[in-house]
Every structure is written in C-alpha cells, then in structure tokens.
Amino acid sequence: NAGVTQTPKFQVLKTGQSMTLQCAQDMNHEYMSWYRQDPGMGLRLIHYSVGAGITDQGEVPNGYNVSRSTTEDFPLRLLSAAPSQTSVYFCASSPDLASSYNEQFFGPGTRLTVL
C-alpha cells in the first residue's frame, strides 16, 4: 500500500500560470480532501469529495477547481496562479465522511511557490 501519494513535491509557478496538483490513494477511501498550510494559520480545507463524481467546497475554495472521476484520484487545479497561493498543499483521505472527522491519512505535501 502506497497510501496517499502527491506529485509534484515542489513546484514554482509564475503569476497567471495554471497547473494541476495530483493526488492518489490506494486504500479505496471514499472521502478525499485538499488542505493548504500557511505560516501563522492552521490547516485550511480547500475542497473535498465524499465519493467519485461528488465534490464540495471547503473554507478557502476560491482559485481552485477539483474533480473526482475515480475513487483513487483527486486532482487540484490552480486556474491562474497568484502569489497568495504560495503554500504547502496536503491531500488527505479517509474511509468515509464520518471517519474524516477522526483519522485522515495525509500525503507528503506539495510545496508551491508562485512568483
């Protein structure tokens, strides 16, 4: 079991560029989510999905899109990168929504810098 994997580990973008952060899990978890971690702030939820074909917004969804075409994959798209999106991004999964408020399994993170 690889658990939750994220690619890339590091990325530098210029303002206005777009890119996709990849997230995959091999635990057959229904619930997947994206967080960002910024200095001076706790982890903040961007988007989440409770199953294939179902996504919803978290606390800070603006500037990001997600889709969930399969159980395994949950990519996060930055439509037009801005310096305010410089952050560390974590993908997480759990068996279902109910258990997401207990144990979530996190990927190693993607460190994104937007110049």
Added chain:
Amino acid sequence: DQQVKQNSPSLSVQEGRISILNCDYTNSMFDYFLWYKKYPAEGPTFLISISSIKDKNEDGRFTVFLNKSAKHLSLHIVPSQPGDSAVYFCAASDYNAGNNRKLIWGLGTSLAVNP
C-alpha cells in the same frame, strides 16, 4: 480569529521525561478533539482523539486530557523519546453540526526531545 489555539510554538524536553502539549479552544460547540503529529517533509499522521463525553483517553505513551469547563485539552507523552520530536497539531470539530461539520486546526507546537 483562531478557534483552536496552541499558544506554545515550541517545547523542549529531555528524553525520558514527560512532554505536555497544550491546546485551548473558544467554540463551546466543539465536542470532538484530535491530535496529529507531523515530521518534516511528511503529512500529518493521526495520533489520538477524545470525545467530550470523556475527560481522558490513553493510548500507550500518549494520553489526552480534556477539561471542558476550561475549554482546554492537553497531550501527555510519557516517557518522551527522541523519535517523538515533531510538530503536534490539535484539531477540533462540532460533531453534531451535520453538513457544516468541519475540522478546525491549531497552528502546531514543535516538540524537541533531547537525548
């Protein structure tokens, strides 16, 4: 406004001694609390949780205490080991908020256990 506060950014203890990490919260509707541990370049990993119907939960060397009247919880690690050196996050949720339920994270406390 931080609803979950970890007022000590860092803590240093000797190997074998007790580590006490503190967390305060402001939202009286929170009734489920979690601790996660994070090593550098890795995602957070779930450590231990506690429901508000309890005042203590224990798992091996890790014990979480909850004082609802003070809106305070603490994580005790006894005995501390060098491998415990990590950042510890406190998180909370309103278990009964239904669709509005979400995890609120603290900023973390960096623990260093010295040999």
